[in-house]
Amino acid sequence: MRPALLRQVVLFLAVAVVFQLLAVAGGQVFLLTQLTMSLYYTLVVLGLSLLMGYAGQISLGQAGFFAVGGYTAAALCTWDLAARRSSEWVAAAERTGLLTARTDAFGALVLTVHPWPSLALAVLLSMALAVVVGIPVLKLKGNYLAMATLGVGTIVYSIPLGTARLGAADGISGVPPFPLLPGISVDGSPRSRIANYYVACVVLAVAMLLLLNLVHSRVGRALRAIHGAEDAATAMGIDTARFKVRTFVLGAALAALAGVLLTHFNGAIGPSEASVMKSVKYVAIVAVGGMGSLWGTLAASLVLNFLSLRGYFGTLDDAVFGAILIAVMLFAPEGILRIDLRRTLGLAARGPRAPAEPR
Amino acid sequence: MPLLRVSSLSKSFGGVHAVRGVSFDVEKGMIKALIGPNGAGKTTLFNLVSGFVLPDAGEVRFDGRPIRGVPPHQVADLGLSRTFQNIKLFAGMTALENVMVGRHVRSRSGFLASMLHLPSTWREEAEVRERSVELMDFLGIAALADSEATSLAYGQQRAVELARALASEPRMVLLDEPAAGLNMRETAELARLIGRIRDRGVTVLLVEHDMSLVMDISDEVVVLSYGEKIAEADPGTVQKDPQVIRIYLGEEEC
Amino acid sequence: MNLAFFIQYLVAGITYGTIYAVVGMGFNIIYNTTGIINFAQGEFVMLGGMVAVSLHHHLPLPAAIAGAVLVTMAVGALIELIFIHWLSRPTVLRMIIVTIGISILIREAALLTWGHDVRVLPYFTGNEISAISLGGARISPQAIWAVAVCAAMVLLTTAFFQWTMLGRQMRACASNRVGAAVCGLPIRNLVTLSFALSAGMGALAGCVVCPITYTQYGMGTGLAIKGFTVAILGGLGNSLGAVAAGLVLGVVESFSVSALPAAYKDTVSIAILLGILFVRPSGLFGGRAATRV
Numbered sequence: 001m002r003p004a005l006l007r008q009v010v011l012f013l014a015v016a017v018v019f020q021l022l023a024v025a026g027g028q029v030f031l032l033t034q035l036t037m038s039l040y041y042t043l044v045v046l047g048l049s050l051l052m053g054y055a056g057q058i059s060l061g062q063a064g065f066f067a068v069g070g071y072t073a074a075a076l077c078t079w080d081l082a083a084r085r086s087s088e089w090v091a092a093a094e095r096t097g098l099l100t101a102r103t104d105a106f107g108a109l110v111l112t113v114h115p116w117p118s119l120a121l122a123v124l125l126s127m128a129l130a131v132v133v134g135i136p137v138l139k140l141k142g143n144y145l146a147m148a149t150l151g152v153g154t155i156v157y158s159i160p161l162g163t164a165r166l167g168a169a170d171g172i173s174g175v176p177p178f179p180l181l182p183g184i185s186v187d188g189s190p191r192s193r194i195a196n197y198y199v200a201c202v203v204l205a206v207a208m209l210l211l212l213n214l215v216h217s218r219v220g221r222a223l224r225a226i227h228g229a230e231d232a233a234t235a236m237g238i239d240t241a242r243f244k245v246r247t248f249v250l251g252a253a254l255a256a257l258a259g260v261l262l263t264h265f266n267g268a269i270g271p272s273e274a275s276v277m278k279s280v281k282y283v284a285i286v287a288v289g290g291m292g293s294l295w296g297t298l299a300a301s302l303v304l305n306f307l308s309l310r311g312y313f314g315t316l317d318d319a320v321f322g323a324i325l326i327a328v329m330l331f332a333p334e335g336i337l338r339i340d341l342r343r344t345l346g347l348a349a350r351g352p353r354a355p356a357e358p359r
Numbered sequence: 360m361p362l363l364r365v366s367s368l369s370k371s372f373g374g375v376h377a378v379r380g381v382s383f384d385v386e387k388g389m390i391k392a393l394i395g396p397n398g399a400g401k402t403t404l405f406n407l408v409s410g411f412v413l414p415d416a417g418e419v420r421f422d423g424r425p426i427r428g429v430p431p432h433q434v435a436d437l438g439l440s441r442t443f444q445n446i447k448l449f450a451g452m453t454a455l456e457n458v459m460v461g462r463h464v465r466s467r468s469g470f471l472a473s474m475l476h477l478p479s480t481w482r483e484e485a486e487v488r489e490r491s492v493e494l495m496d497f498l499g500i501a502a503l504a505d506s507e508a509t510s511l512a513y514g515q516q517r518a519v520e521l522a523r524a525l526a527s528e529p530r531m532v533l534l535d536e537p538a539a540g541l542n543m544r545e546t547a548e549l550a551r552l553i554g555r556i557r558d559r560g561v562t563v564l565l566v567e568h569d570m571s572l573v574m575d576i577s578d579e580v581v582v583l584s585y586g587e588k589i590a591e592a593d594p595g596t597v598q599k600d601p602q603v604i605r606i607y608l609g610e611e612e613c
Numbered sequence: 614m615n616l617a618f619f620i621q622y623l624v625a626g627i628t629y630g631t632i633y634a635v636v637g638m639g640f641n642i643i644y645n646t647t648g649i650i651n652f653a654q655g656e657f658v659m660l661g662g663m664v665a666v667s668l669h670h671h672l673p674l675p676a677a678i679a680g681a682v683l684v685t686m687a688v689g690a691l692i693e694l695i696f697i698h699w700l701s702r703p704t705v706l707r708m709i710i711v712t713i714g715i716s717i718l719i720r721e722a723a724l725l726t727w728g729h730d731v732r733v734l735p736y737f738t739g740n741e742i743s744a745i746s747l748g749g750a751r752i753s754p755q756a757i758w759a760v761a762v763c764a765a766m767v768l769l770t771t772a773f774f775q776w777t778m779l780g781r782q783m784r785a786c787a788s789n790r791v792g793a794a795v796c797g798l799p800i801r802n803l804v805t806l807s808f809a810l811s812a813g814m815g816a817l818a819g820c821v822v823c824p825i826t827y828t829q830y831g832m833g834t835g836l837a838i839k840g841f842t843v844a845i846l847g848g849l850g851n852s853l854g855a856v857a858a859g860l861v862l863g864v865v866e867s868f869s870v871s872a873l874p875a876a877y878k879d880t881v882s883i884a885i886l887l888g889i890l891f892v893r894p895s896g897l898f899g900g901r902a903a904t905r906v
Contacts, residue, residue, distance in 0.1 A: 218466050228452060238460070
């Protein structure tokens with residue numbers, strides 16, 4: 001592990017601990033709930049940051065991957081197969097632990113898919129979608145890429161909306177807790193609030209570490225090269241199509257993971273998670289945080305998501321993000337937080353900064 | 360067997376014959392130059408050879424292996440590297456990082472290995488960095504390592520681009536107007552560098568307008584005009600070729 | 614499917630198709646003068662309908678519509694002056710993001726002003742049940758209004774670009790900005806004009822189709838996607854292509870309702886968009902390579 005990067009992540013965790021202690025001390029433990037949600041949303045944003053800030057490709061469909069992850073988990077974990085026990089498949093699945101018998105919110109005995117295989121399937125499905133969509137879509141540039149990703153995102157949005165099985169406009173609720181470790185499960189109950197906060201922190205910290213490593217590596221350089229001068233990158237032997245798709249898939253995986261965990265945390269998911277507006281918000285946050293600065297994006301994401309979830313923006317929530325987008329693009333296209341954060345923290349490994357915008 | 364063999368290569372863009380039935384060889388260890396007036400098709404030829412443009416007809420063989428239709432990143436992998444006429448350095452990256460990208464084909468760490476920062480990655484990173492520094496040293500630009508690449512002076516950027524093209528240890532390098540924008544002193548320095556590159560075992564094919572450079576360092580010269588090869592010989596002979604003189608000086612009767 | 618249904622679907626398709634064509638043309642006009650894809654294009658249609666409904670409370674219908682068009686043109690011009698103009702180095706990414714932001718702001722402003730309510734203008738002639746019979750099908754006169762007005766717009770705009778000095782100047786601006794500037798053309802004003810013109814066209818289309826489709830604060834996004842699809846399908850920058858493409862899209866979409874659940878109607882246009890982008894980004898009639906950024 002690179003010491004400088006590890007230090008950064010440890011510092012992040014330390015700050016997280018401080019926050020938690022302050023919240024408890026100040027009697028504002030409930031803040032941790034929104035913070036936990038913000039932490040998960042940040043996973044989504046980081047994946048997008050890699051794609052936009054480093055590889056220089058825009059995606060207006062990131063929310064779609066979050067939704068694929070979340071809906072898959074929700075659907076599988078609430079799909080009662082108890083009546084089908086007589087089928088061989090179901091019986092075998094139950095024996096091998098793929099299915100779990102539990103009581104649902106109403107006290108009935110149900111047989112549903114165990115959260116762990118459901119998580120695996122959700123993430124894999126999201127990644128598969130990213131491959132299928134990414135290969136043709138990422139051959140496009142600029143406006144075309146934006147519109148294509150917008151289009152895909154809209155299709156993904158319309159699927160749960162138009163499907164009764166997936167809850168249509170009401171979404172899916174009654175999603176059971178996720179048994180992460182003995183004694184720790186991801187759910188929204190007040191007593192596991194603090195534990196869940198730390199679960200989110202650790203998941204995010206691990207993701208940050210992996211992404212920081214990636215960005216400081218040969219792959220990170222290749223992505224920045226693609227962003228900086230795509231033709232030259234190709235001439236240097238970089239298979240740009242493959243790198244773009246892989247980055248897209250990685251982003252989809254992170255978004256799906258966030259989708260699964262957040263759905264278990266909230267106990268529910270609705271079609272709005274796949275909406276275009278959500279995707280746009282993610283783009284806005286990446287723009288604020290500085291395209292190409294992972295820590296900047298993380299900070300921007302935590303702050304903006306938290307404020308939004310706490311309702312600070314009220315009914316003007318969408319308008320605020322729209323205004324942010326415009327303001328950042330007009331006045332600070334390199335991102336507001338980018339420079340400040342590094343200098344203030346003073347321990348930025350003398351590291352890569354992606355170029356601000358594609359040519 | 361020549362390292363590069365171009366046979367009857369042709370390409371038209373919407374009715375304009377950019378390259379028309381051009382054939383020539385480049386032997387290993389040679390420095391060969393492509394010259395000709397503007398619009399003669401030199402850069403198109405480079406793009407055809409390096410895989411950026413698909414030929415309409417003809418063949419390209421690199422070390423005996425046909426590379427027509429092979430995408431540029433694979434061409435690089437085969438050992439053929441290039442620079443660009445309008446210096447395409449990677450913005451937002453330091454000179455050293457630019458050169459390190461050049462070594463992409465000689466390294467292998469993928470997404471997973473990089474994310475997990477496996478020991479194989481450490482070693483590879485160290486090697487890539489070391490080689491890149493060494494290369495910049497060889498070209499005399501080691502001091503520029505940590506400067507942002509696009510903020511450097513023009514001549515320095517050219518040197519960085521050169522280093523980047525060499526970082527993959529190519530067998531052959533295509534230099535697209537390496538002397539453009541350089542003053543006399545810098546051009547002389549460039550000539551020296553190209554010689555040293557050849558001494559390191561890299562074959563060079565360059566497109567150039569600067570005649571003194573071309574005549575100075577090339578072993579052989581190919582002259583193009585309106586997409587066709589007019590002459591191919593050593594510099595001395597080419598200089599005296601009446602056809603060549605005519606295309607450069609025009610057809611006016613005195 | 615009998616003849617009556619067929620004609621019904623066809624007319625519906627043509628009606629919607631002309632709207633899409635107008636939005637597509639709006640995209641083209643702005644794209645031609647600035648190279649920008651204006652994601653907020655759909656909002657102009659929405660504004661046209663909304664403002665007209667509000668004005669209609671105080672003014673007779675024709676005046677309300679005229680007012681709505683003028684207001685929307687002003688909005689279009691303002692957008693250009695305030696936001697687009699400020700971009701000193703307009704890269705593609707920044708432009709996309711800015712226009713997305715603008716479309717959100719317009720939508721939210723509409724929400725704030727008019728709420729979630731669906732609004733409707735009265736039929737220009739007749740009412741919801743009046744119909745003209747054609748081959749067994751019952752066609753609303755409003756549909757004919759829509760097609761006629763949009764067709765007139767298309768013809769007028771084409772004539773404008775072809776034969777007026779101003780139109781030619783805008784075309785010059787489109788094909789060679791630097792050259793146009795060198796010739797002393799007032800680029801800034803032409804750009805503003807292109808925004809105003811696109812906005813006005815969209816608004817008028819919005820008014821004329823409002824009685825049939827109603828208007829709501831959120832209708833802009835879907836229209837923008839469809840308008841973009843049309844613009845691409847017809848070849849970006851090719852206005853007549855956009856007209857043909859609009860009709861094609863409208864008709865295909867309309868007939869798809871007979872085969873697919875209605876909820877997926879919008880998906881059809883997106884599928885077409887993706888199909889075109891993947892297979893032939895230069896569109897059915899376009900010539901230029903569409904990795905052009």
